[in-house]
Amino acid sequence: MAEYNKNMSPEEEDRMIEEAYQDVLNAYLASNHRKKVEIIERAFRFAKSAHKGVRRRSGEPYILHPIAVAKIVISELGLGSTSICAALLHDVVEDTEFTKEDIEASFGSKIASIVEGLTKISGGIFGDKASLQAENFRKLLLSMSTDIRVVLIKMADRLHNMRTLGSMRPEKQYKIAGETLYVYAPLAHRLGLYKIKDELEDLAFKYEHPQKYAEIIAKVSESEKHREEIVEEFVGPVRKKLDAAGFKYEIKARVKSAYSIYNKMETKKIPFEEIYDIYAVRVIFENDDDTLERIHCWEIYTFFTDGHKVHPERLRDWTSTPKANGYRALHLTAMGPDGKWIEVQIRSRKMDEIAELGYAAHWKYKTGVHEDDTELDKWMNTIKDILANPEPNAIDFLDTIKLNLFSAEIYVFTPKGDLITLPAGSTVLDLAFAIHTQLGTHCIAGKINHRLVPISYKLDSGDQVEIITSDSQTPQPEWMQFCNSAKAQNRLRAILRKDRRHLTERGKKLYDEFLEREGVENTPDVMTRLLGNLHLPHKEDLYLMLANDEINLSAKQLKDLNKTRSSLLSKILRNPFSSKKQEERKTPVNRKVIYVLHPDEDKPNYKLDTCCQPIPGDDVLGFVDENEDVVVHKVSCPNAMRLKSSFGSRLVATKWGGVADRFLATISIDGIDRRGILEEITGVISRDIGVNMVGLTINARQEVFHCEITLQVDNSETVENICRSLKEKIKGVKFAKRIS
Known part of the structure; x- marks a missing residue:
């Protein structure tokens, strides 16, 4: 098929569209599916007419996107006519005046319900608000639990969007790439779409770390x-x-x-x-x-x-x-x-x-109930279970789901010899909840090979486990640290939430009475600062501690609130945009252009977060807080990954515009110990390269040494030069690498 260019005439564009559609049809005719060409032809004509005159950001006719998604659906996922039609029509209900009823009247209820499922989760999983993000993700999973083809077509849609990401602005590229790595790639992995998972990860990597990608x-x-x-x-x-x-x-x-x-x-x-x-x-x-x-x-x-x-x-x-x-x-x-x-x-x-x-192939092989579908059914049931008791916090909800998406599996047996699949790292308590909620609720221990083990014991593949219970046992909050499966965590949270509800209500009453006694207005600001002073993440924690007599509030604490405020982003993952109000607002950061970082100025035009300590030369991106300050993270920082996925509208693409001798980096050195080697190492760093050392630890054991040195450097290239020089110039140094 010809490549699109902006100088094409309407006739050339139309010919290009028809050729692209013919590619889809040829792939379908070459497959083993029953040949329902007529309905695919009608779906294409319907979509082409509906999207007439609409263009993508790259300038090409919009209809080329649904055609490309349909091509992936048949060529790379091997799905049939129903899925091809749904792919061709997947944006019609959202982007045009046509409704689900119009689709149903023309193409039947099955295609219409798949298109509706795709419409519900359109616009990316993640909105600008965390609550929207969680809600959209729930919709994706609910759609998936009714018809797996919805999520398979969504995967094809995401894959084509990633393949054409080059036409987007940099900060949008970061948002979409982060979203892809955070949810879509793990979801592809869990559905067995390894080929698509690898391509999604590689494309996200290409846009997040272009230089490293090119080098590899x-x-x-x-x-x-x-x-x-x-x-x-x-x-x-x-x-x-x-x-x-x-x-x-x-x-x-x-x-x-x-x-x-x-x-x-x-x-x-x-x-x-x-x-x-x-x-x-x-x-x-x-x-x-x-x-x-x-x-x-x-x-x-x-x-x-x-x-x-x-x-x-x-x-x-x-x-x-x-x-x-x-x-x-x-x-x-x-x-x-x-x-x-x-x-x-x-x-x-x-x-x-x-x-x-993966399950796209299962769909192809499926004739009635297929034995291979049993594991998918189990996984779907876990997803439905999580959806039935959703986390109130959107990030926690996503993390619970990811726990279930990412995990490798182990296989354990019940005393009767039944095989149970669990995530790697699962404990006796995870197994108890996997079998039945009541078993988990009353679990006190496990028995493996006639040996008693605690509920926190991590299981290995092949273990045959008997769960020991007691009617007097009740779930405790500390059990959360013994749960490594999404199902157990979700069930335990639901049980604890019920027990906590009446305690929380009592604690809230005590809190309200205290503020009334002191004559202080009950505002969110008072609560936020009080939680910061007490180092508590949520107001429910404060209410529980009050109800359990674990803390007492005093008038002095209220006075202290005016003296201390939480640092800007110290709690960013709990409350991403909390900060003290400023009387003077800064000029808004233009998120549509690349923001240049100037570490060489007396007062740098950015802030560094403490979680990943980036230095000039690292791939970085910025988050704009509510005071229009740019907070910089490494692109690969785990905290940045979560923020990219959740608060894409606050992203700004950044690049270093200078260097300054004010950054700290730590290098790790391993080698064969001998007299004088430390003196040689410090000599290379301070004398040959001229870098200041601000911290040093060394351990030698049985002729092998390990050393960590913190340096004051200007950029990442300097750190790489130091590591290379140490390995080349000093006999006995085997490894030298940057660790922070």
Whole structure:
């Protein structure tokens, strides 16, 4: 299809639209679906007419977006005519004068209900207000629990928006990329849409860290030829065995995504060259008999073990116990020709489709009730459970959902041998709540292999667990720290909330009586400052402590309120925009242009938050508070991630406009200990590079030392130079990396 350009004539534009639609139709005709071309044709004509004259921000005709979403729906998700029609029509109800009833009259109730589900969650999950954000996310999950196709088409919509993010302003790019990493990528992961998850993460990474993205892609490309040679040498003997055994198969070399590589480099603080699992090998075999699928996987496994050393602790059998999103495969890790470990994934063609497309593939294979759907049903029930008892705080609500989206799984057994899937890190208490709320409410201990363990005990895959209960046991607030699953947390909060309600009411009455006695007006400002002084997050906590006689309020505390105020962003994640009122308001920050940071001025034109300590050279972005101050975070800061997702309208794209010798950075150094090595390290830093040291700790044990030095630096490049110089100039220094 031709690329859009702004000089196209109306005739050329129309021809381009028709070609794009024909691509969708060709992909549909090439699939295994029943050929319902007539209804797809009508949906396209309807959408084209409805969006006539409307353009996207890039200038191209709007109809190209629904067509692109429909193309993803058929080509990358493998869905059928109902989903293609819904994708073509997904913006009609929201953006034009047509209603759900119009869609239903023309295309039937199923397509109309999917379009309505998509309309409810349009405009991004996140509004400008946290309450709106949570409400929209609830709508997404409710829609998903009635028809999974709603969220699959929403994924296709988000993927196309990410692919065309370049036409948006920088601060919008940060908002949409942050939103994608915070919710859409984990949701894709949980639905088994690994291919889409990887692309969403890579695109978000590309816009958040453009320079690092380009560096990693360049390094992956540079090593491609060498990688191909290594993989071919590695799989050569296996190919011969597969051919001799009569397998029809294909072998693919898969490269780790740029975002995964970056994450590993950041988490482990290692350079690109030290990541050993950049590539993996995938063997996909054709299989006509489902009963022989697992046997064939293990047969191919033996072909690898015959000629290669296999890592004993990295065998993963997902063939007999699928992941909660339906993923099935046999994984092993073997030693490659260059002395680096290579992961091998063995899958049948059906396993591969489910691995790539998750529940989109299940939809395709589904004929009535399918055994693979049971795990999805369990997960959906957890989602419905959370929706039935939603968190009042929007950020807490999202975190509860994310806990359930992100978690890897473990598999444990009941005394009767029933298999239960739980998030990794789950405790005895999590298991009790997973089986039944009453069991969780009265749980006092667990029994594993005839050994009693406390409710806080973390379970491992394969444990057979008996829950011990007592009628006298009642849930306690401290149990929250023993719950690592969303279901248990949600149930426990609901129970505690009921118990707390009457105590909270009593505490509120005591608070109101106290203020009346002291002659102080009961205003939100008084409450906010009192909570700040007492270091309490919510007014309910104050009411509970008053009701339980844990604190007493005095007239002195009220006087002290006028002397102290909470710092601007110290509680930003609880109350993102609380600050003291200023008589003089600053000039509003223009969020549509890139805000230039000037650390070299006497009074910098920004503020730094304490959570991530960015320095010039780091990828940063700004949040504009209610006093129009720009507060700077690293793009990858976890707090920034939550704020990007929740308060996108307060974002401003930033860049460094200078450097200044006023920033602190800490480097970690490891190596072989010897006499005089510390003197050499400090010499390189202070004498050779001329940087001031403000803190130093060193520990040496059995000839190995670990040292952390805090430096006063001007930018990140200086820190990188110091780390490089230490490794190159000082014998015995093995690692030197920035840790803050």
